[in-house]
Amino acid sequence: MSTSAPSHNQLDSKAEAWSALFSEPMSDLVKRYTSSVFFDKRMWQADIQGSLAHAEMLSAQKIIAAEDFASIQKGMAQITAEIEAGTFEWKLDLEDVHLNIEARLTQLVGDAGKRLHTGRSRNDQVATDVRLWLRSEIDLIEGLLKELQRSLVDVAAKNVDVILPGFTHLQVAQPVSFGHHMLAYVEMFKRDAERMLDVRKRVNVLPLGSAALAGTTYPLDRERVAKTLGMEGVSQNSLDGVSDRDFAIEFTAAASLCMVHVSRLSEELIIWMSQNFGFIKIADRFTTGSSIMPQKKNPDVPELARGKTGRVVGHLMGLITLMKGQPLAYNKDNQEDKEPLFDTVDTLKDTLRIFAEMIGGQLNPASGIKEGGITVNAENMRAAALKGYATATDLADYLVKKGLPFRDAHETVAHAVKLATMKGVDLTDLPLAELQAFNPNIEADVFEALSLEGSLNARNTLGGTAPAQVRAQLAKHHARLA
Numbered sequence: 157m158s159t160s161a162p163s164h165n166q167l168d169s170k171a172e173a174w175s176a177l178f179s180e181p182m183s184d185l186v187k188r189y190t191s192s193v194f195f196d197k198r199m200w201q202a203d204i205q206g207s208l209a210h211a212e213m214l215s216a217q218k219i220i221a222a223e224d225f226a227s228i229q230k231g232m233a234q235i236t237a238e239i240e241a242g243t244f245e246w247k248l249d250l251e252d253v254h255l256n257i258e259a260r261l262t263q264l265v266g267d268a269g270k271r272l273h274t275g276r277s278r279n280d281q282v283a284t285d286v287r288l289w290l291r292s293e294i295d296l297i298e299g300l301l302k303e304l305q306r307s308l309v310d311v312a313a314k315n316v317d318v319i320l321p322g323f324t325h326l327q328v329a330q331p332v333s334f335g336h337h338m339l340a341y342v343e344m345f346k347r348d349a350e351r352m353l354d355v356r357k358r359v360n361v362l363p364l365g366s367a368a369l370a371g372t373t374y375p376l377d378r379e380r381v382a383k384t385l386g387m388e389g390v391s392q393n394s395l396d397g398v399s400d401r402d403f404a405i406e407f408t409a410a411a412s413l414c415m416v417h418v419s420r421l422s423e424e425l426i427i428w429m430s431q432n433f434g435f436i437k438i439a440d441r442f443t444t445g446s447s448i449m450p451q452k453k454n455p456d457v458p459e460l461a462r463g464k465t466g467r468v469v470g471h472l473m474g475l476i477t478l479m480k481g482q483p484l485a486y487n488k489d490n491q492e493d494k495e496p497l498f499d500t501v502d503t504l505k506d507t508l509r510i511f512a513e514m515i516g517g518q519l520n521p522a523s524g525i526k527e528g529g530i531t532v533n534a535e536n537m538r539a540a541a542l543k544g545y546a547t548a549t550d551l552a553d554y555l556v557k558k559g560l561p562f563r564d565a566h567e568t569v570a571h572a573v574k575l576a577t578m579k580g581v582d583l584t585d586l587p588l589a590e591l592q593a594f595n596p597n598i599e600a601d602v603f604e605a606l607s608l609e610g611s612l613n614a615r616n617t618l619g620g621t622a623p624a625q626v627r628a629q630l631a632k633h634h635a636r637l638a
């Protein structure tokens with residue numbers, strides 16, 4: 157007795173993809189619950205790219221005929237055109253991007269379409285797609301991180317000699333160059349970019365060929381597919397190949413850390429914009445007014461970025477928890493990797509784009525100059541640095557140079573600050589005679605040491621805030637980011 161399977165020219169629903177075994181259809185609720193097409197369709201390019209590389213190899217290995225590969229290519233070209241034109245019909249019934257594209261392919265080219273899935277499973281297919289998709293997103297993010305660094309470097313270059321109080325514990329500590337302060341963030345975003353490129357190496361590994369979990373009986377050439385897809389390696393264990401999502405977790409961890417840097421910067425921008433500080437302004441297009449208080453300009457963009465940091469860190473928690481209880485190999489749990497990953501990418505990219513413009517401004521094509529970045533109020537910064545005895549350490553260092561042990565110098569200066577505080581004046585306002593009462597070695601040159609400029613210039617160690625050091629760092633960044 158011959159069992160003839162019903163011959164379908166197309167898959168209309170996923171029940172038909174695994175067919176005969178099932179005796180009842182899925183309820184609409186379960187369909188919605190299990191389907192991913194409405195979010196994973198954004199990986200369609202990666203899906204087609206992966207399928208074409210697989211089909212090319214199948215044909216080179218004579219697993220499918222060259223004509224079948226040609227038909228698959230033709231079909232995929234048409235599908236690409238349809239998706240780009242917005243005429244492709246995504247079907248919930250077909251669960252995910254993979255089944256949707258495969259079904260349409262089969263509808264367009266018949267049996268050749270049905271041969272595409274030879275030696276492949278959706279398990280290794282989806283792992284490959286996510287990696288291909290994430291790889292190109294990482295490249296975009298790396299570019300955006302460079303843009304943001306350039307903006308910060310531009311602002312730094314213009315403000316090397318602008319002095320503001322540096323803080324520890326948010327208490328005035330020592331004066332620093334505003335350029336130096338901006339370059340601190342450049343270092344953070346530089347590390348973020350390095351981390352992204354490091355993660356990329358582990359993203360850029362091919363799981364395809366792992367099939368469902370154990371490998372496949374067909375003589376696949378996995379290295380060939382990796383080469384076609386520009387991947388740096390091939391996964392070495394099929395069970396790990398289909399189930400590994402470390403790369404997504406690593407990426408989200410790198411993204412979280414990057415958002416934390418954005419959030420720290422946001423916090424400073426918000427403080428600096430407050431009336432009590434008045435250090436900077438950001439352009440109006442990044443602020444909003446209040447519906448009740450007419451005088452308000454609120455720093456919504458930095459506040460939101462600070463808030464969205466929580467969301468991205470949340471995705472990291474979601475992804476890492478997603479994996480913790482999973483036995484080998486693929487489990488449907490893994491479908492839950494996509495939304496957090498997608499949202500992490502979207503949030504990070506938007507944030508980086510906005511910050512690059514908010515800090516550095518927008519290129520005016522007419523003048524060739526960037527306009528509308530942050531405005532620095534150097535006078536307010538200077539006035540703040542003159543409050544709070546920011547150069548007290550300089551007086552201590554001055555005394556050390558005159559032969560006093562540092563701990564004694566520290567104590568002497570504490571007395572001087574106490575006196576100045578009582579009198580309500582700055583250390584530089586104390587007459588020389590009064591300073592000399594604390595230590596007879598103090599001479600008139602103390603006032604230069606106590607000046608903001610003197611204080612900065614004295615910190616001329618590598619990585620210090622002396623303008624000469626800041627300029628040296630700027631030159632390095634300029635060369636690196638050119």
Ligand code: ARG
Binds near residue numbers: 278
């Ligand atoms: N949509 C699925 C996912 O995102 C594709 C893989 C499905 N594999 C399976 N055996 N059900 O993970």
